[in-house]
Amino acid sequence: MLRRFHSLPGLVAALIVSFMALTGAVLSLKPILERTAAPATPSSSVADLASAVLAALPDTESLVRSASGSITAYSGSSATLIDPTTGAALGPAAQSPLFTFFTELHRSLFLGDGGRIAAGVAAGAMIVLAISGILLLLKRMGGWRQLLTNPRGTLSQRLHVELARLAVAGLLLSALTGLYMTLATFGVLSDGVDGFGFPASGSGGTPAPVASLAALQQVPVRDLRALVLPMPGDPADVFTLTTNTGLGYVDPATGALIDFTPNAPAQTVYEAIYTLHTGQGVWWLAALLGASSLAVPALMLTGTVVWLVRRRSLPRFAGDAGWRKADTVILVGSEGNTTWSFAATLQSALRENGHAVHVAPMNSLRPSYPRARHVLVLAATYGNGSAPASARQFLARLERFDAGSADVAVLGFGDRKFRNFCAYAERVAAALQAAGVPSLLPISTIDRQSAQAFAQWGRQLGTALGEPVGLTHAPALPRTASYQLVSREDFGVEVQAPTVMLRFAVPRPNGWRRLFDAGSFRAGDLAGILPPGDPIPRYYSIASRRSDGLLEICVRQQPGGVCSDYLFGLKPGDSVQAFVRANPDFQPDRSRRPLVLIGAGAGVAPLVGFVRANSRKRPIHLYFGGRDPDSDFLYGTELHHQLRAGRLSSLVTSFSRVLGGRYVQHRLTDDAADLRRLVEDGARFMVCGSLAMGEGVRTALNAILAPMGLDVEKLQASGRYAEDVY
Numbered sequence: 001m002l003r004r005f006h007s008l009p010g011l012v013a014a015l016i017v018s019f020m021a022l023t024g025a026v027l028s029l030k031p032i033l034e035r036t037a038a039p040a041t042p043s044s045s046v047a048d049l050a051s052a053v054l055a056a057l058p059d060t061e062s063l064v065r066s067a068s069g070s071i072t073a074y075s076g077s078s079a080t081l082i083d084p085t086t087g088a089a090l091g092p093a094a095q096s097p098l099f100t101f102f103t104e105l106h107r108s109l110f111l112g113d114g115g116r117i118a119a120g121v122a123a124g125a126m127i128v129l130a131i132s133g134i135l136l137l138l139k140r141m142g143g144w145r146q147l148l149t150n151p152r153g154t155l156s157q158r159l160h161v162e163l164a165r166l167a168v169a170g171l172l173l174s175a176l177t178g179l180y181m182t183l184a185t186f187g188v189l190s191d192g193v194d195g196f197g198f199p200a201s202g203s204g205g206t207p208a209p210v211a212s213l214a215a216l217q218q219v220p221v222r223d224l225r226a227l228v229l230p231m232p233g234d235p236a237d238v239f240t241l242t243t244n245t246g247l248g249y250v251d252p253a254t255g256a257l258i259d260f261t262p263n264a265p266a267q268t269v270y271e272a273i274y275t276l277h278t279g280q281g282v283w284w285l286a287a288l289l290g291a292s293s294l295a296v297p298a299l300m301l302t303g304t305v306v307w308l309v310r311r312r313s314l315p316r317f318a319g320d321a322g323w324r325k326a327d328t329v330i331l332v333g334s335e336g337n338t339t340w341s342f343a344a345t346l347q348s349a350l351r352e353n354g355h356a357v358h359v360a361p362m363n364s365l366r367p368s369y370p371r372a373r374h375v376l377v378l379a380a381t382y383g384n385g386s387a388p389a390s391a392r393q394f395l396a397r398l399e400r401f402d403a404g405s406a407d408v409a410v411l412g413f414g415d416r417k418f419r420n421f422c423a424y425a426e427r428v429a430a431a432l433q434a435a436g437v438p439s440l441l442p443i444s445t446i447d448r449q450s451a452q453a454f455a456q457w458g459r460q461l462g463t464a465l466g467e468p469v470g471l472t473h474a475p476a477l478p479r480t481a482s483y484q485l486v487s488r489e490d491f492g493v494e495v496q497a498p499t500v501m502l503r504f505a506v507p508r509p510n511g512w513r514r515l516f517d518a519g520s521f522r523a524g525d526l527a528g529i530l531p532p533g534d535p536i537p538r539y540y541s542i543a544s545r546r547s548d549g550l551l552e553i554c555v556r557q558q559p560g561g562v563c564s565d566y567l568f569g570l571k572p573g574d575s576v577q578a579f580v581r582a583n584p585d586f587q588p589d590r591s592r593r594p595l596v597l598i599g600a601g602a603g604v605a606p607l608v609g610f611v612r613a614n615s616r617k618r619p620i621h622l623y624f625g626g627r628d629p630d631s632d633f634l635y636g637t638e639l640h641h642q643l644r645a646g647r648l649s650s651l652v653t654s655f656s657r658v659l660g661g662r663y664v665q666h667r668l669t670d671d672a673a674d675l676r677r678l679v680e681d682g683a684r685f686m687v688c689g690s691l692a693m694g695e696g697v698r699t700a701l702n703a704i705l706a707p708m709g710l711d712v713e714k715l716q717a718s719g720r721y722a723e724d725v726y
């Protein structure tokens with residue numbers, strides 16, 4: 001919803017908003033130029049100034065002081081620029097035709113009231129864009145604290161975020177004040193100016209010299225806005241004096257101030273808002289507003305690219321029946337998009353059978369589907385059994401769901417090497433059952449995108465529907481790039497734990513392609529590697545950052561492992577097909593509380609990356625498990641260096657193939673008292689390694705935490721325990 005708010009009015013209003021912003025940016029030059037030519041603020045009085053001007057220009061009818069401090073004397077149709085200190089005439093005052101043109105263009109596009117309304121609508125659109133953008137950013141970065149951290153994603157996404165962060169305050173200010181001024185123009189809000197009352201009449205006495213008039217002597221020139229002189233030959237006429245604080249009249253004979261009316265509060269507000277919008281008299285504000293406005297076309301361009309990329313990444317389904325007409329609804333919970341390709345195969349098989357099919361993300365679950373007889377939910381699982389991106393709102397939406405006469409089948413997609421195999425799909429199936437939605441089929445699961453298992457499920461579905469459903473699925477290849485191996489280091493061969501540290505050069509797309517490049521990554525993210533001839537990627541945790549220019553992973557050779565065998569065979573100069581994938585569930589939080597990192601073998605790779613990035617020197621305690629310090633102590637030299645540099649507070653190692661060898665979980669038990677103290681200080685745990693090691697660590701930590709009334713599950717529920725085990 002938020003995204004739709006940010007993109008739909010965004011694209012529709014982008015052009016007019018950009019136009020308003022660019023004309024506004026031109027106008028912002030005016031206060032800046034005026035500032036460069038600004039006269040010194042004189043300390044003299046209005047009486048002295050008027051007297052000096054009248055001596056030089058006896059026909060002067062009025063004096064006007066601009067927000068930037070320049071003074072103009074008007075007489076009939078002639079306007080003369082005045083030196084505010086001496087009152088001397090400096091020459092004819094000419095309005096810049098450029099600024100006059102742009103002012104009118106910006107206010108009304110030369111279209112009268114219609115243009116003024118369009119300008120107001122553009123201001124409203126800008127407000128919607130700015131606020132929805134801030135909320136999206138908060139969601140994306142994970143809260144206020146993270147708002148200023150480095151953005152992620154494609155170059156266009158990063159540029160969009162960086163520019164928006166710089167410009168949003170100025171743009172919101174321009175838009176809010178612009179909208180206020182439009183509403184004031186049409187009388188919806190008051191500008192506090194109710195027209196002038198009748199000017200008071202003077203005493204009718206003989207006019208005294210202007211320099212001697214007390215009321216004018218008391219007003220310094222810096223407070224003057226305008227002084228209208230009395231008509232010569234009209235003894236009853238008076239001076240009309242407008243100052244920063246109000247409007248009054250001055251008797252030309254006695255110099256007394258008559259009927260001074262202070263500005264109404266609404267006028268003061270209007271004037272403040274006018275200044276905030278135009279930056280008049282405040283050059284640095286004008287510069288800020290102008291610079292923010294210049295960002296708008298760039299935001300429009302990068303925003304459009306972001307929108308196009310997102311659209312391109314969502315699979316398109318030809319012949320979608322729409323949710324109102326569909327008899328079968330397929331809902332997809334996916335993060336890496338592969339489940340969408342299974343949905344496409346299913347959709348086309350059902351359409352061939354004559355079904356009206358609608359396919360949508362699980363997040364788009366509607367309160368009801370009027371004609372649906374079957375709802376088929378295809379859901380992947382992520383992290384610790386959590387929902388993939390396109391399903392995060394599903395369970396909340398389910399509370400308002402009325403299945404009507406439809407029944408439901410859930411198909412889970414996952415990977416058995418994770419502890420919570422298809423756990424999210426199971427949660428969805430349980431929630432549907434609890435909501436009383438009748439079941440078409442019991443839940444089934446697909447391990448590692450198995451096309452055979454999918455075809456088998458198709459046969460079960462066909463039996464339940466009473467029609468053959470042939471699901472022949474050809475997995476779609478993920479979009480990859482070529483990563484060339486720069487160097488490799490081998491470990492653990494002597495202790496039967498061959499592990500290789502591989503460093504690849506990060507490919508940099510050329511020219512405009514960089515805008516679409518999603519190749520940014522940080523330690524803890526995943527490198528998806530495609531072994532030749534195999535469409536299913538294998539994921540490895542990354543130890544480096546994109547800015548290092550290298551993608552570094554550690555791979556343990558698995559007996560019969562297709563991908564690990566392939567990677568072990570690589571020589572420097574060889575290339576692999578790979579892509580990177582964010583792994584937000586396995587990232588250190590931004591707090592300064594202690595971090596306890598536990599890793600064994602190749603699992604230490606992302607943890608070393610977290611230590612490298614610890615420039616704030618947050619307390620980090622690392623437990624490393626291996627077999628023999630002489631053979632598989634990965635990153636041993638570097639970790640000792642990080643200890644000396646203060647990025648690592650303590651390093652505890654544990655080797656299993658040495659005399660009295662032990663596993664890393666045993667070292668945790670040795671340190672139980674210290675660990676409990678760290679937990680009291682709010683420590684967070686991050687564990688990376690094999691499934692068996694992950695289980696051992698859990699068991700040890702549960703025993704350590706028990707006296708505190710805590711366990712790993714509780715820490716996990718409060719976001720203080722993350723694991724990446726396989």
Ligand SMILES: Cc1cc2nc3c(=O)[nH]c(=O)nc-3n(C[C@H](O)[C@H](O)[C@H](O)COP(=O)(O)O)c2cc1C
Binds near residue numbers: 449
């Ligand atoms: C970072 C990551 C975490 C995963 N966590 C789990 C998990 O906890 N349980 C599971 O069964 N599968 C897990 N998987 C496997 C995915 O669910 C599986 O590959 C699925 O087919 C991906 O579908 P998608 O590409 O549509 O998102 C994980 C995959 C990745 C990349």
